[in-house]
Structures are given as C-alpha cells and as structure tokens.
Amino acid sequence: MSVNTARSLGDFLRSRRTRLDPASFGFSGRRRTPGLRREEVAQRANISPTWYTWLEQGRGGAPSAEVLDRISSALMLTDTEREHLFMLGLGRPPEVRYRPVEGVSPRLQRLLDSLQTSPAIIKTATWNVVAWNRAAAVVLTDYGALPPGQRNILHFLFRDPAVRAKQHDWESVARFVVGAFRADVARAGLVSEAAELVDELCSASPEFDALWRDNDVLGHSDADTVKRLLHPTLGPVELEYSAFSVDGRPDLGMIVYTPVDGEIAERIRVLAASA
Structure with a gap:
C-alpha cells in the first residue's frame, strides 16, 4: 500500500x-x-x-x-x-454479498417498463428472473404466469420445449448460458447454493449434464451480439443483446434485447400493449 x-x-x-x-x-x-x-x-x-x-x-x-x-x-x-x-x-472491491431477491425497486421496474419495444429482464446470480417488462413477457416468456420458484432461465432453456423451439441456434445459446451461469455463481460465492439446481438439471437433461461437465466459463462479452428467435406470432426476430450491472446491487444483472428491425419493434410494442 x-x-x-x-x-x-x-x-x-x-x-x-x-x-x-x-x-x-x-x-x-x-x-x-x-x-x-x-x-x-x-x-x-x-x-x-x-x-x-x-x-x-x-x-x-x-x-x-x-x-x-x-x-x-x-x-x-x-x-x-x-x-x-x-x-x-x-485496491479491489469486496466479494459480492448475495442477498435473496423477491423483486426490484419501483424505480428499476419503471425503467424496464419504459422500454416498450425491447424485452428486458432482471436476473439474479443464479439466473432467476425477478423482474421483466411486457415486451419480455410476449417475446421471451410470460414470467408472471409462473410461480416465483420456476422463473429460472436454465429451467426454461433445458426443460421447456416451447422455449427451446423458439431458439434459432439452441445449442449455441445453451452452451453460453451454462458457461455464464457457472461464472456468475462462482463470482457470487454461490457454488454450494446452486448445487441443488445443477443436480436437478443434470438428472433431467443429458444435454445440460454434458455441458456442465465441459467446465466452460463464459462472460456476457462472449455472447453472440444478436439473439435470433422463431416467435410463434412475430415470426423470425433478431434482437441485439446487451447486459448491464444494477447500481448498488452487484448480485443482479439487467439484460436488454433491442430489435434490429424497426417494423418488428413496432409489432412488439403493439403485441405488448394488447397483452
């Protein structure tokens, strides 16, 4: 010093x-x-x-x-x-202190809601979705229709056939999600806490089990900048992927998907408004 x-x-x-x-x-x-x-x-x-x-x-x-x-x-x-x-x-910040999350502040929810054409979510270090906007509900998953304990991105990706069918390149998405999840839980000191979820997914999904055994570690900078979906109503959708930290809450992360095409953006806005 x-x-x-x-x-x-x-x-x-x-x-x-x-x-x-x-x-x-x-x-x-x-x-x-x-x-x-x-x-x-x-x-x-x-x-x-x-x-x-x-x-x-x-x-x-x-x-x-x-x-x-x-x-x-x-x-x-x-x-x-x-x-x-x-x-x-x-000369460095402290390790993240994980706090169980049941929701977000009204200010943060208003920020999500202001993104009328961009699906946006707030996730925890264990990839539980704790907040979202209407665009996310109609384009990604209707999180509000699920019990809080089932709003986990890995659950959707590996155990929900409808979510899997939406992915243009499921294998690439799955590999990134598993690698980024591994990095996030280690960074937050939650390896032990995440063990039950990992064991459950390894038993339920041979594909998750194989990816988990690969021991890949990925960050959000390693993600494809464009997420491609095959939406049942909107058809092919291209969304630019952006990840942000939440001020004062290092255990939370915000992901925003911005439509590449202006016409698709307007259709998302209309669909979300009518939901």
Whole structure:
C-alpha cells in the first residue's frame, strides 16, 4: 500500500468513526471529540486497538479482507462505503454479498417498463428472473404466469420445449448460458447454493449434464451480439443483446434485447400493449 493510499484509508476511517453516536452503541462518558473512540471501534471490530490506530495513522500496512469486513460492520458502513473501504485498503472491491431477491425497486421496474419495444429482464446470480417488462413477457416468456420458484432461465432453456423451439441456434445459446451461469455463481460465492439446481438439471437433461461437465466459463462479452428467435406470432426476430450491472446491487444483472428491425419493434410494442 502506497503512503498516499494509506493516508487516504486513515482519513476515511477517521471520518466515518467521528460521525457515529457513542450513546447508540452503549458507550458513555464525556468526550473531547465527536464520535467513537478508536479503541471502541477496535472493540466492535474485535481487532487490536493498536492495529486500528495504526490504520488511521496510515502506518498499519495492508489489512486483510476479513479485517476490513469487521471494520465495515463496526463503523456501520453502507454498501458503497464498504466498497470504497476495500478499494483503499486492498485496491479491489469486496466479494459480492448475495442477498435473496423477491423483486426490484419501483424505480428499476419503471425503467424496464419504459422500454416498450425491447424485452428486458432482471436476473439474479443464479439466473432467476425477478423482474421483466411486457415486451419480455410476449417475446421471451410470460414470467408472471409462473410461480416465483420456476422463473429460472436454465429451467426454461433445458426443460421447456416451447422455449427451446423458439431458439434459432439452441445449442449455441445453451452452451453460453451454462458457461455464464457457472461464472456468475462462482463470482457470487454461490457454488454450494446452486448445487441443488445443477443436480436437478443434470438428472433431467443429458444435454445440460454434458455441458456442465465441459467446465466452460463464459462472460456476457462472449455472447453472440444478436439473439435470433422463431416467435410463434412475430415470426423470425433478431434482437441485439446487451447486459448491464444494477447500481448498488452487484448480485443482479439487467439484460436488454433491442430489435434490429424497426417494423418488428413496432409489432412488439403493439403485441405488448394488447397483452
């Protein structure tokens, strides 16, 4: 850690410490300065007071991820502040903390709904669809007609004949989805949590089992930029594929499919409006 970075880390820790109310943590006594004392932060973080003092003074050296997590909890940092703490202390963001998701914020849903001609979804690290717009419902899958536990993209692709029949090149799509799913669950630290889904799909689909055994790891940049569908109402459809992270929620991802053809886009808008 450079001298300037160590100083920035110390300044940040001190600023977060001095904003906290000692009484709310059960600490009493007269104080000459606002906020918690250094030894009180160290106590809450279960680390040495000397070590914490050195960190604030910019001479403690590079702390471990575990120490930074303890300090983050002790200082009641927000997710954004925790990420900043890791960037200063280790030069990288922290590992993703997975949180079960049942829906998205109204603001994010309004964003999806504003894309009237582009199917758009929000998915978790385990590829469960938790939000979508009308265009996605009429072009991809009517997620609202399914119980929440069955809105998984891998389930659709490997176990739903109707979804499979829509794919222009099912084999290529399936290989990408399995490789990207493997990368996502590892990145989110969810390999164990995803084991039940993987075992279920391996038993139900020899094709998934074979792809899973290949151990391919893919990212969204490896996907074909154009998704081709054979839609039962719209006919052949070409959609440009774009993936985005969700601000403040690294465990979520947004996928938007933009129609290549303007006429198809208008037909999607009409179909979605009448659904």
